[in-house]
Amino acid sequence: MTDIRKGILKMKSFKKKAAALVLMLTALTFALPFNEFNQVYAASHIYKASQMNAYNFTSSPELAKKLTQVFNGNIGLYASSSCSSQTKAPLGSSKMTGSNRFYIRNNTTGSKTFGWQCYIYANAVYNTLYNEWVGNGSSFKHSKAVIRGGSTFSYRQFVNAGVRVGAYVRTTANRDCSYNSSKAHSFVILGYNEDYVTYIDGNSDGRGLVRVNKMTWRELNSWQTTGRGRRICHVVQPTDKYFDSLYGAKKASSGSAKATATVTKEAEVKTETTAKAETTTKTVSDPDSIKVKYSRLLKYNKNSKVLSGNDVLYVQTALKYIGYNVSTNSKYDSNTAKVVTQFQKDKKISADGIIGKQTWTTLENAVKAKKNAGKSVTVKYNANGGKNAPANQKMTAGKSTALSKTAPTRDGYTFEGWAKSKTATKAEYKAGAKITVSGDTTLYAVWKSAAKNEAVKAEEIKVTQQPADVKTSDGQKTYFRLKATGSDLTYKWYYQKAGSSDWKYWPGHDYASTFAPANKTWEGMKVYCVITDGSGNSVKSETITVTVE
DSSP states (O other): HHHHHHHHHOOOOOHHHHHHHHHHHHHHHHHHHHHIIIIIIIIHHHHHTTOOOOOGGGGGGHHHHHHHHTTTTTTTOOOOOOOOOOOOOOSSSGGGGOOEEEEETTTTOEEEESSSSSSHHHHHHHHHSSSSOOOTTSSSEEEEEEOOOSSOOOOHHHHHOHHHHHHHEEEEETTTOOOOOOSSEEEEEEESSSSEEEESSGGGGSSOOEEEEEEEEEHHHHSSSSGTTOOOEEEEEEOHHHHHHHHOHHHHHOOOOSSSSSOOOOOOOHHHHHHHHHHHHHHSGGGGGGGGOSOOOOOOOSSOOOSSSSSHHHEEEEHHHTTOOOOOOOOOOOHHHHHHHHHHHHHTTTOSSOOHHHHHHHHHHHHHHHHHSSEEEEEEEEOOOOOOOOEEEEETTTSOOOOOOOOBBBBEEEEEEESSSSTOOSBOOOOOEOOOOOEEEEEEEEEEEETTTTEOOOOOOOEOOOOOOEEOOOOOOOEOOOOEEESSEEEEEEOOOTOOOOOOOOOOSSSSEEEOOOOOTTTEEEEEEEETTTTTTTOOOOEEEEOOO
């Protein structure tokens, strides 16, 4: 490459120099990244993706080992129909790019398919991980479509569907989201969180399994759906039972750090993969070192699979940090639920052993309070439409301190006291009352109309569009929608199955517009939504009925 550079410098013609330089850069584009990818990225992507919430796949050394096998290009591609000589090459190398045609053979059935298209490469990856391929959406036995149709991808959609690592994604140009053999694309999910998605591209831009992409959700849609005139055909992954039979708890516990992976830099892989595994068994002193946000309801049911993940690890670590005796094993087991119940009782909130948004926020605040204990914090006073608010007040976090006795003024209103919510109608603290804060805090004045002698209310909740009865079919993506106005609104949907007298909260659907794939048990189901504002006022929507055709 040095000789080529010297040759370019000797050229007299500027156009020739430019053309030669472009040629050299093109060659570098194809040569350098792939070698680097093979040596380093296999380890780093497996480790980084494990920090996402695609169901903590590196807790299984066997699956981490399989993923490294994928990165190294050992994915069952054969040059001939006899499937006797396998092509093994790192992702992005010349053997894996361009228009090279390959046969793939199902690990379980032995059936074959052939081509160079994206779905051949993506199926090869899926087949390597799960011993079957997806084909056109029907040629699999142990898998299921967790998402069918839709115009865009979203984090909430993935969380609601429970998308796992290794999920096979196919997009289509058909408006009804059906399979399209000529205008489609396939890729495989590695991990995701609220901000990013990491995935392996299958034959992207006609260059084989060339790269691992990390994109925001907006970028993903620009690249794969809306920006390409495509929609979601399906997202397919193994059933929980089959996934666990391959990479379940028993297999994971029998593995070791050595089983995780081997790439060119073996020591680097071992260090990174074991670092993640160790966080699930050792106490992490600082809960905030676990970078995770609230994303799902956590509860224990002895008749269901025990939930696990970084969000569970955060809850356990936070509880231990503030003084509760709980194991940090990343599993939401019966012991964890008992400790959560005790924490809820201590904080005087609903004690059901379930981690919802309120309990999660209360736990975060408890951690913050302990961290800031003894530190200097600031209380700010907001007159909230009035004037002459007291000056900012310095306090010591965790120490009970009297508020300023100075009261703000507002023409036509009587000052009632202070509250932490701007829209509060009742005061939490009188002027001069004592308060204990864990961090910087803003207090808002609460006013009562002197003329009418009544509290000034927040904007009244109004349901401007009621939900409508739903007609759907088994497996169809089904929406429930309403519109409402008010201040700081939150939404909770409830359902009652046909023949039942019990109404149940529908976790994970806390939005004005929500959806889920329908099933036959929905026939005759009734649904309504409760809308609540920041002051605790609530309104119930009309009750609708679901019909499954």
